[in-house]
Amino acid sequence: MSNRILIIDDEKLIRESLTHLLTGAGHRVEVASRVDDAKVQIAKEVYDLILIDLRLPDGSGIDLMRHIHDQVDYAPLCIMMTAYGSVDTAVEAMKYGAYDYINKPFKSKEILLIVKLALETGKLKREVRDIIKEQSKANDIISVDPMMERVMAMVRKVAGNRDVSVLIQGESGTGKELVAKAIHSLSERSSQPFVSINCASIPGNLLESELFGYEKGAFTDAKSRKLGLLEKGNGGTVFLDEIGDMEAPLQAKLLRVLEESKFRRLGSVEDVCIDVRFLSATNQSLEKLIEENKFREDLYYRIKVINIVVPPLRERRLDIELLLKYYFDHFNRKFKKNVKEISEGALELLQNYQWRGNVRELKNLVERIMILEDSEIITEEHLPLEVFSANRDRNRFGLALPWEYDFRQGVDFNELVKSFSSYLIEEAMKVAGGNKAKTARLLNMDRGTLRYQIKKLGVVNGNDDESDDD
Ligand SMILES: Nc1ncnc2c1ncn2[C@@H]1O[C@H](COP(=O)(O)OP(=O)(O)OP(=O)(O)O)[C@@H](O)[C@H]1O
Numbered sequence: 001m002s003n004r005i006l007i008i009d010d011e012k013l014i015r016e017s018l019t020h021l022l023t024g025a026g027h028r029v030e031v032a033s034r035v036d037d038a039k040v041q042i043a044k045e046v047y048d049l050i051l052i053d054l055r056l057p058d059g060s061g062i063d064l065m066r067h068i069h070d071q072v073d074y075a076p077l078c079i080m081m082t083a084y085g086s087v088d089t090a091v092e093a094m095k096y097g098a099y100d101y102i103n104k105p106f107k108s109k110e111i112l113l114i115v116k117l118a119l120e121t122g123k124l125k126r127e128v129r130d131i132i133k134e135q136s137k138a139n140d141i142i143s144v145d146p147m148m149e150r151v152m153a154m155v156r157k158v159a160g161n162r163d164v165s166v167l168i169q170g171e172s173g174t175g176k177e178l179v180a181k182a183i184h185s186l187s188e189r190s191s192q193p194f195v196s197i198n199c200a201s202i203p204g205n206l207l208e209s210e211l212f213g214y215e216k217g218a219f220t221d222a223k224s225r226k227l228g229l230l231e232k233g234n235g236g237t238v239f240l241d242e243i244g245d246m247e248a249p250l251q252a253k254l255l256r257v258l259e260e261s262k263f264r265r266l267g268s269v270e271d272v273c274i275d276v277r278f279l280s281a282t283n284q285s286l287e288k289l290i291e292e293n294k295f296r297e298d299l300y301y302r303i304k305v306i307n308i309v310v311p312p313l314r315e316r317r318l319d320i321e322l323l324l325k326y327y328f329d330h331f332n333r334k335f336k337k338n339v340k341e342i343s344e345g346a347l348e349l350l351q352n353y354q355w356r357g358n359v360r361e362l363k364n365l366v367e368r369i370m371i372l373e374d375s376e377i378i379t380e381e382h383l384p385l386e387v388f389s390a391n392r393d394r395n396r397f398g399l400a401l402p403w404e405y406d407f408r409q410g411v412d413f414n415e416l417v418k419s420f421s422s423y424l425i426e427e428a429m430k431v432a433g434g435n436k437a438k439t440a441r442l443l444n445m446d447r448g449t450l451r452y453q454i455k456k457l458g459v460v461n462g463n464d465d466e467s468d469d470d
């Protein structure tokens with residue numbers, strides 16, 4: 001494909017000789033002799049390269065170039081031409097973004113070489129810009145942690161395939177929906193709709209009509225035909241959020257859609273064919289639901305041709321600092337505040353915190369702090385109490401505060417009781433200086449029970465002298 005070049009010079013001879021030279025090299029050339037005319041042309045056309053004379057009858061070439069840089073969003077490369085050859089103006093031209101400059105009179109060879117290099121540079125710049133644009137589609141996902149980089153690599157791979165179904169698993173607030181959107185926007189379906197439906201928040205029969213749509217008269221309230229999400233998403237991506245909550249009859253119907261790419265609107269006898277990619281997400285264990293006969297195994301294999309597991313925030317601690325800064329910035333703009341940094345102590349507390357609610361919890365925490373505080377530096381005193389209490393001895397006993405447990409994920413009752421009992425005994429033992437009788441008193445239990453518990457829990461520590469009774 002030939003390149004489009006615009007030459008702006010008030011000297012007819014120069015315009016003609018350059019046109020001749022560059023057309024001869026296979027480029028498409030247009031000319032202008034005044035700043036005003038050039039601006040009109042630049043607004044209308046897309047040029048790969050613009051050659052600008054330094055002095056034009058109605059203005060300076062440098063001003064025109066600045067105009068191009070400020071106003072033209074694809075920012076074409078500019079080469080400044082000057083007959084007045086002072087290094088100063090050339091330097092100035094470069095400072096304002098000229099790619100290069102040429103002194104008049106010029107040699108044909110020289111011009112051709114500079115133009116060639118400029119065009120190559122321009123092409124490279126455009127490629128880089130496209131890559132960044134491509135990345136920024138997924139850029140809502142903020143992450144530096146290698147754990148998450150692996151997830152993003154999967155996202156890019158599955159996005160490259162048009163149809164494959166993906167099941168996105170992960171705790172609440174880890175960013176499953178963001179991952180789904182990233183897959184859609186990086187895929188060739190990106191210009192088509194992304195429709196999403198939350199299977200947990202809509203009752204079963206309503207969910208069915210939302211998904212499949214209905215014909216007029218299909219039920220009492222069906223006054224006219226309504227298209228369902230499957231049809232609305234045709235050509236694009238359908239995201240089934242919280243799929244573990246879908247009821248059994250609907251699971252069977254969905255299975256057919258996945259297998260045959262067709263379905264019927266409620267009250268219709270005709271099949272509608274659709275072309276969609278299905279993404280599903282859940283924070284429940286589908287495997288467990290299958291065991292309990294609450295989720296169809298055949299559907300499970302259909303929706304999880306590829307499985308992406310988004311790791312919880314506490315397993316990608318490198319992301320914590322980045323996300324904090326990202327949300328400081330976000331809420332600075334939203335609330336017109338000026339938080340600049342976070343103290344080391346506060347950061348450490350947050351890095352050791354469990355984040356049961358993952359990124360959503362972090363975002364809410366930053367929002368809460370920034371609504372309440374006007375300080376430029378976030379320190380420990382700005383942090384809510386739960387961050388402190390959850391930090392204490394957490395690593396040793398793996399204990400969280402009762403309200404931090406996510407019971408939908410299931411908790412191990414015996415393990416937790418064991419950890420908690422060990423914690424109480426070890427702490428009391430420390431206070432009692434290892435004296436078991438005193439420890440028993442502090443815990444309001446008799447010595448026999450304490451001895452039994454120590455043995456059962458495997459608590460080491462303390463004074464083994466049985467007779468020790470202070
Ligand atoms: N990596 C990330 N970068 C920036 N923001 C994120 C990231 N991950 C999650 N978020 C933000 O956290 C919030 C929760 O994300 P999202 O809704 O995608 O989570 P989810 O896994 O779908 O949660 P749930 O299971 O509760 O539906 C959103 O506000 C989202 O923008």
Ligand SMILES: [Mg+2]
Nearest residue numbers: 176177241281
């Ligand atoms: Mg979600």
